[in-house]
Amino acid sequence: MFGRKGKEKKGNYAYAVARVKAKKAQLMGEDTYSKMMLMSLPEISRFIGESGYQKEIAALAGRYEGVDLIEHATYSNMANYFRGILEATTGELHDMLASYLEKWDIWNFKVVLRGRSFGMNAEDIKEDLVPAGKLDQQALEKLLSLESEEDIIAAYGKAAGVVFPADLISAYKESGNPSELEDFLEKDHYDTLLRSIDPSSRPTRLFQDYIRKEIDIKNVETILKLKAEGIHGEEVMKYIIPGGKQIDKKLATQLANAETLSAAANDLAPLDFYDDIKEALDETNSLRGIVAGMKKYHIRQAKTFSHLYPLSVIPIVDFMIHKENEVNNIRIIARGLNSGLDLDVIKELLVI
Amino acid sequence: MELGLIAIGAGLAVGLTGIGAGWAEKDVGAAAVGAMTEDASLFGKGMILMVLPETIVIFGLVVAILAVFVLGA
Numbered sequence: 001m002f003g004r005k006g007k008e009k010k011g012n013y014a015y016a017v018a019r020v021k022a023k024k025a026q027l028m029g030e031d032t033y034s035k036m037m038l039m040s041l042p043e044i045s046r047f048i049g050e051s052g053y054q055k056e057i058a059a060l061a062g063r064y065e066g067v068d069l070i071e072h073a074t075y076s077n078m079a080n081y082f083r084g085i086l087e088a089t090t091g092e093l094h095d096m097l098a099s100y101l102e103k104w105d106i107w108n109f110k111v112v113l114r115g116r117s118f119g120m121n122a123e124d125i126k127e128d129l130v131p132a133g134k135l136d137q138q139a140l141e142k143l144l145s146l147e148s149e150e151d152i153i154a155a156y157g158k159a160a161g162v163v164f165p166a167d168l169i170s171a172y173k174e175s176g177n178p179s180e181l182e183d184f185l186e187k188d189h190y191d192t193l194l195r196s197i198d199p200s201s202r203p204t205r206l207f208q209d210y211i212r213k214e215i216d217i218k219n220v221e222t223i224l225k226l227k228a229e230g231i232h233g234e235e236v237m238k239y240i241i242p243g244g245k246q247i248d249k250k251l252a253t254q255l256a257n258a259e260t261l262s263a264a265a266n267d268l269a270p271l272d273f274y275d276d277i278k279e280a281l282d283e284t285n286s287l288r289g290i291v292a293g294m295k296k297y298h299i300r301q302a303k304t305f306s307h308l309y310p311l312s313v314i315p316i317v318d319f320m321i322h323k324e325n326e327v328n329n330i331r332i333i334a335r336g337l338n339s340g341l342d343l344d345v346i347k348e349l350l351v352i
Numbered sequence: 353m354e355l356g357l358i359a360i361g362a363g364l365a366v367g368l369t370g371i372g373a374g375w376a377e378k379d380v381g382a383a384a385v386g387a388m389t390e391d392a393s394l395f396g397k398g399m400i401l402m403v404l405p406e407t408i409v410i411f412g413l414v415v416a417i418l419a420v421f422v423l424g425a
Binding site: 012013014015016017018019021022023088311 | 378379390
């Protein structure tokens with residue numbers, strides 16, 4: 001009953017959730033974003049430097065300024081938070097979170113591989129890394145120090161436990177285009193993540209549902225983006241991630257085959273997030289509005305179940321979603337102000 | 353014989369409530385330490401929440417004392 005083995009398997013929910021709840025209390029509220037929109041960039045840097053991002057702003061202020069400082073500080077802060085949480089968890093909780101955070105490993109792998117193939121120097125690539133996943137800064141630097149791109153792929157596969165199909169590697173060697181490898185990683189990530197969640201309890205089932213809805217949103221985003229570029233049919237289906245909740249292969253094919261965005265709108269009608277994207281679909285037909293609508297839906301989904309099961313993986317994932325959202329919102333405000341966007345446009349882009 | 357059974361009952365009252373309190377404190381303590389890691393000022397609140405399950409043992413102790421001194425007398 002008190003065996004170490006059993007405890008390791010289950011995970012330290014009480015400890016991790018208490019830490020995460022304390023961290024969540026420090027996240028920014030809606031009114032803070034409105035306040036930030038009226039500030040200048042140095043004011044924003046100082047403001048976030050006084051509210052949770054002190055360490056990162058202080059460490060990076062000597063090297064960057066303006067938008068760059070804000071972007072690097074926010075990402076670095078998020079990476080520190082996520083890694084901190086990951087290191088503080090054990091058992092199945094750790095496994096689920098590690099699988100969830102694998103998306104940042106994929107992000108870093110993409111940064112390293114693309115950086116190398118474009119001939120960037122290691123220092124510049126290092127600046128764009130976000131070590132928020134299983135691979136820490138040291139592991140990523142080791143990856144970066146490898147001689148060839150094939151070595152990087154092999155070393156990443158070993159470190160992250162991914163087996164790349166040989167034909168993808170040889171195709172990459174021939175074309176030098178890593179997009180197929182990246183698509184494979186994305187699909188593999190969701191497959192591993194869904195498999196790492198044991199759906200025997202209600203909270204884990206909710207988490208699984210949440211991830212499957214995320215897959216739906218990603219697929220719709222992919223379909224609409226490709227449609228905007230004039231790509232339809234089979235070509236689109238290559239990029240569809242299996243495992244979605246509402247969008248099965250049939251519906252995905254239907255959406256992919258629709259000639260225009262408006263034609264696809266009818267097929268989207270039965271989906272849960274249709275109400276959030278309806279306005280953008282009907283009136284403006286803007287991809288930006290649709291994507292922002294889907295993100296808002298996704299965040300709302302996380303909010304609906306975040307209070308349901310206090311001793312489960314849900315409050316932790318909920319915090320991660322909100323932290324990532326906060327970081328994205330700060331970056332949107334900073335980038336928007338820097339490029340002189342209208343405040344209303346920035347407001348529309350924010351996910352609150 | 354009867355006194356022996358009373359002593360066993362008293363022992364069970366304290367022992368089982370002790371296990372119950374420990375079981376409850378396991379999660380409360382872990383959560384309190386987690387909260388304190390983030391904010392050291394939560395020590396007071398954490399401490400109070402931590403000792404609340406101890407009241408179960410006090411009930412057990414009262415039952416044990418009653419058993420030994422009232423029934424055993």
